[in-house]
Amino acid sequence: MTYPQKVWACRLLVCAALIGALEAGAHMIGAASDLLPPPSVVVADLPALLADPKVELAIFTLIKQLLIAFACSILFGALLGYGVAAWQRIERITLPIVLLVYSIPQITVLPVFVLCFGLGSGSKIAFGISHGIFPIALGVISGIQKSRANPIYLRWADSLGASRSQKLTAILLPQAVGSVCTGVRLSMATTLLGVLLADLYVSDNGVGYFIKFYTDTQQGPRLFGLVVILAMAAVIINSAVGRFERYAGRWML
Amino acid sequence: MSTQATKDQSQARSHFDRGVQLGFILLLLGLWYAVTAFGYVSKLLLPSPQSVVQELSGLLTKSDFWFDVWITLTSIIQAYGLAVVAGVVLGSLIGQSKFAYDVFQPIFAGAFAIPLIIIYPMILYLAGIGPLSKILFGAIYGFLPVALAAMSAFANVPAKWRRYAATLTTNQWLVTRRVLIPAAIPELLSGLRISYVVTFASVIAGEMIAAFAGLGRVISYNAEVLEPARMYAAIMVVIAFAALVNSLMSRLQPRSERA
Amino acid sequence: MLQDSKTRMALSVGQLTQTFQSRGESRTVLSDISLDIREGEVLCLLGPSGCGKSTLLNIFGGFLTPGTGIAKCGDDPITGPRPGDIAFVFQESVLFPWATVIENMETALEFRGVPKAQRREKAMTYLAQVGVDEFAQHYPGQISGGMKQRVALAAALSLETPILLMDEPFAALDEQTRMVLGEDLSRLLTQTKKTIVFVTHSLNEAVFMADRIVVLTARPGRIKGIISVDEPHPRSPDFMTSDSFSAIRRDVYSLLRDEIRKADA
Numbered sequence: 001m002t003y004p005q006k007v008w009a010c011r012l013l014v015c016a017a018l019i020g021a022l023e024a025g026a027h028m029i030g031a032a033s034d035l036l037p038p039p040s041v042v043v044a045d046l047p048a049l050l051a052d053p054k055v056e057l058a059i060f061t062l063i064k065q066l067l068i069a070f071a072c073s074i075l076f077g078a079l080l081g082y083g084v085a086a087w088q089r090i091e092r093i094t095l096p097i098v099l100l101v102y103s104i105p106q107i108t109v110l111p112v113f114v115l116c117f118g119l120g121s122g123s124k125i126a127f128g129i130s131h132g133i134f135p136i137a138l139g140v141i142s143g144i145q146k147s148r149a150n151p152i153y154l155r156w157a158d159s160l161g162a163s164r165s166q167k168l169t170a171i172l173l174p175q176a177v178g179s180v181c182t183g184v185r186l187s188m189a190t191t192l193l194g195v196l197l198a199d200l201y202v203s204d205n206g207v208g209y210f211i212k213f214y215t216d217t218q219q220g221p222r223l224f225g226l227v228v229i230l231a232m233a234a235v236i237i238n239s240a241v242g243r244f245e246r247y248a249g250r251w252m253l
Numbered sequence: 254m255s256t257q258a259t260k261d262q263s264q265a266r267s268h269f270d271r272g273v274q275l276g277f278i279l280l281l282l283g284l285w286y287a288v289t290a291f292g293y294v295s296k297l298l299l300p301s302p303q304s305v306v307q308e309l310s311g312l313l314t315k316s317d318f319w320f321d322v323w324i325t326l327t328s329i330i331q332a333y334g335l336a337v338v339a340g341v342v343l344g345s346l347i348g349q350s351k352f353a354y355d356v357f358q359p360i361f362a363g364a365f366a367i368p369l370i371i372i373y374p375m376i377l378y379l380a381g382i383g384p385l386s387k388i389l390f391g392a393i394y395g396f397l398p399v400a401l402a403a404m405s406a407f408a409n410v411p412a413k414w415r416r417y418a419a420t421l422t423t424n425q426w427l428v429t430r431r432v433l434i435p436a437a438i439p440e441l442l443s444g445l446r447i448s449y450v451v452t453f454a455s456v457i458a459g460e461m462i463a464a465f466a467g468l469g470r471v472i473s474y475n476a477e478v479l480e481p482a483r484m485y486a487a488i489m490v491v492i493a494f495a496a497l498v499n500s501l502m503s504r505l506q507p508r509s510e511r512a
Numbered sequence: 513m514l515q516d517s518k519t520r521m522a523l524s525v526g527q528l529t530q531t532f533q534s535r536g537e538s539r540t541v542l543s544d545i546s547l548d549i550r551e552g553e554v555l556c557l558l559g560p561s562g563c564g565k566s567t568l569l570n571i572f573g574g575f576l577t578p579g580t581g582i583a584k585c586g587d588d589p590i591t592g593p594r595p596g597d598i599a600f601v602f603q604e605s606v607l608f609p610w611a612t613v614i615e616n617m618e619t620a621l622e623f624r625g626v627p628k629a630q631r632r633e634k635a636m637t638y639l640a641q642v643g644v645d646e647f648a649q650h651y652p653g654q655i656s657g658g659m660k661q662r663v664a665l666a667a668a669l670s671l672e673t674p675i676l677l678m679d680e681p682f683a684a685l686d687e688q689t690r691m692v693l694g695e696d697l698s699r700l701l702t703q704t705k706k707t708i709v710f711v712t713h714s715l716n717e718a719v720f721m722a723d724r725i726v727v728l729t730a731r732p733g734r735i736k737g738i739i740s741v742d743e744p745h746p747r748s749p750d751f752m753t754s755d756s757f758s759a760i761r762r763d764v765y766s767l768l769r770d771e772i773r774k775a776d777a
Contacts, residue, residue, distance in 0.1 A: 111476030421623035
C-alpha cells in the first residue's frame with residue numbers, strides 16, 4: 001500500500017469508528033432518546049424527510065439564497081479587494097479600516113439586518129453577503145500583495161514592453177490565484193454560516209425553522225437528517241474548492 | 254538622501270494616513286447625525302447618535318446590564334478555556350506524527366467548514382436554556398481552530414531543527430520543551446486568536462437565538478421590543494469588548510517576530 | 513605529519529553502498545566506498561552535484577543508516593546521531609529564530625548537559641573565538657548570513673566533541689565572506705586538534721583547509737582519488753597564492769573535470 005492509500009484507509013477507519021460509536025451509544029441510551037437516534041435510523045429516515053414538500057422547498061430556498069449571496073460576495077468582495085489593494089497609497093489608508101470592520105463580531109448586528117431587510121429572504125441573503133465578502137476581499141488583497149512582493153516578474157514584463165492587460169493576465173492573476181482560491185473557499189463556508197444564522201434567528205419557514213421545529217418536537221431522525229445533509233454539503237463543497245485551490249496553486253511548491 | 258530624511262518622510266506619511274482614516278470615521282458619524290437629524294431614515298431603523306449615547310449611559314449605570322455582561326463574560330471564559338485546553342492537548346498529540354496529521358487534519362478541517370450553528374438547537378434541548386448550552390456550543394466551535402493550529406504547528410516544525418537537536422541530545426523531553434514548543438508557538442497563537450473570535454461570536458449567537466440573559470439577549474430583546482437606540486448601545490458595548498480583547502491578543506507575539 | 517601508521521581511526525566506512533527508493537525507481541547514490549579518517553585530520557569530500565558526498569556525511573552523522581557495508585565511529589558502528597562524539601554544522605542556518613545568539617548557544621550546551629552555571633561563560637568564550645561575541649544579544653534575524661554560520665560554528669565548537677562534520681557550511685555565503693571564514697576556520701581548527709570532515713563545492717576551500725581531499729565520481733559516487741595537502745596548519749593567506757597550492761588545485765581539478773561533465777550530462 002502506498003502512503004496516500006494508507007492515509008485514506010486510516011481516515012475512513014476513523015470515520016467508521018466514529019459512526020460506529022454513535023450507533024452503539026444511541027443503542028445504549030435506548031428508547032429514552034428520541035432526540036439522539038442511531039445513525040442507521042437517521043439514514044433510513046432520509047427519504048421520508050426529503051419527500052416532505054415543505055422541507056424540500058426550504059432546502060431549495062436555502063440553496064437559492066446561498067447561491068445569490070455567494071455570487072454577490074464574490075463580485076463585491078473582488079471589487080472591494082481590488083479597490084483597496086490596486087494602489088498602494090490607497091491600501092495603506094483603507095486596509096486598516098477594512099480589517100477593523102472585519103474584526104467586528106457580525107452576529108451582533110444581525111437584528112439590524114432584520115430591521116433593514118425584513119423577515120424574508122432579503123435579510124438572510126444580506127447577512128450571507130456580509131459574512132462572505134471579507135474572505136474574498138482579503139484573498140484578493142493578499143494575492144495582489146504577493147504579486148507586488150515579486151517585482152522581478154513585472155520588471156521582466158516591462159522590459160519586454162508588455163501592456164497593462166497583458167501584465168494583469170500573465171503575471172498578476174497567476175500569482176494571485178492561490179490566495180483568491182483560499183478566499184473563495186473560506187467565503188463559501190462563511191456565507192453558508194451567515195445565511196443559516198439569519199435563518200435560525202428569523203425562523204420563519206426555512207431550514208432553520210425546521211431544525212428548531214424538529215428539536216422542539218423531538219423528531220431526532222428528521223433533525224439529524226437535516227443536519228447530516230447540510231454538513232455533508234458543506235464538507236463536499238469545501239473539499240471541492242480546496243481541491244481546485246491546490247490545483248491552481250500547484251506551481252507554488 | 255540621509256536615512257533620517259526618509260524616516261521623517263515615512264513618519265509624515267503615516268500621520269497623514271491616520272488623519273485620513275480619522276476623517277473618514279468622523280465623516281461617517283457626521284453622515285449618521287445628518288440623516289437622522291433631517292429625518293431621511295426611520296428612527297426605528299437608525300436612531301440618532303445622541304439617543305444611542307443616551308441609552309449607552311443609561312445601560313452602563315444599570316445593575317441589570319452588568320449582570321448580563323457578567324453572564325456573557327463568564328460564559329466566554331469557560332467556553333474558551335475548554336476549547337483551548339482540549340484543542341491544544343488533542344492537536345499537539347496528533348501533530349507529533351506526520352501520519353496522524355495526514356489522517357486527522359482533513360477531518361477537523363471539514364468539521365470546521367460545517368456551519369455548526371445547525372446543532373445549536375439540539376445542544377439547547379439537551380443542556381437547557383442556561384449558560385451551559387452556549388458554553389458547550391462556544392467550546393465545540395472554538396475547539397476546532399485551536400486543534401487545527403496545534404496539529405499543524407507541531408507537524409510542520411522544520412525537519413532541520415529536529416535533525417540539529419538530534420546531533421545535540423537524545424533527551425526527547427528537552428527537545429520538545431526547547432525546540433518543538435517554541436517553534437510551534439507562533440502558529441498556535443494565531444489559532445488561539447481565531448478561536449477567541451469564533452468562541453465569542455458563538456456565545457453571543459447562542460444568546461441571541463435563545464437565552465434568558467447575556468449581552469446577545471440584550472441585543473435581540475431590544476430588537477424585538479423595537480428599542481433600536483438601546484439595541485445599538487448594546488451592540489457598541491459588545492463590539493468595544495471584542496475589540497479590546499482582540500487588540501490585547503494581537504500583542505501576544507513572540508519576541509523574535511516583534512523586531 | 514600523518515606518517516604515524518598507528519594513528520587511530522576516528523571515522524571509517526567499509527564497502528558502503530547506499531541506494532534510495534523513490535517512486536518505484538531505485539537510485540544508487542554511493543557505491544563501494546571504503547574510507548578511513550584518522551584522528552586529528554581535516555578531510556574534505558569533493559565531487560560533482562548529486563555524487564552523494566552529503567549522503568556520506570549524513571551517514572557519518574547518523575542521520576542515515578548504511579544500506580550495505582558498515583560505518584564506524586572509533587570501534588562502534590554508527591546507529592544514530594552521537595551527541596557526545598560528533599558535532600554537525602549544517603548547510604543552512606539552524607539557529608532558532610525565537611532565541612538570541614547567546615540563548616542559542618546556551619540551548620545547545622543545555623542539550624549536551626552542561627550545568628547552567630557554566631553555560632554563559634563557555635558560550636561567550638566560543639563566540640569570542642569566532643569573533644561574534646558583540647552580537648550575543650541579537651536575534652538570528654538581525655545578523656548576516658556569515659555571522660549566522662559563525663555562530664553555528666561556535667555552537668558546534670562549544671560542544672567540545674572530538675569530531676566535527678560540516679555540510680557545505682559556507683555554501684550560502686558570498687565568496688569574500690567565505691574566504692575570511694575559511695582563514696579563521698583554519699586557524700581555529702589547528703588549535704582544537706579535532707577530526708574534521710567537510711563537504712564543499714569549492715576547490716579553493718578544499719585545498720586551503722584539508723589535509724586530504726577525497727574526490728568522488730559522478731553518481732553513483734565512488735572514490736576517484738585521494739589527494740594529500742602537506743601544508744602545516746594554520747595556513748596563511750599566502751598559501752593560497754603559492755605554487756604548491758596551484759599545483760594541488762590543478763591535480764584535484766583534473767580528477768574532477770570529467771566527473772563534472774558526466775554529472776551534467
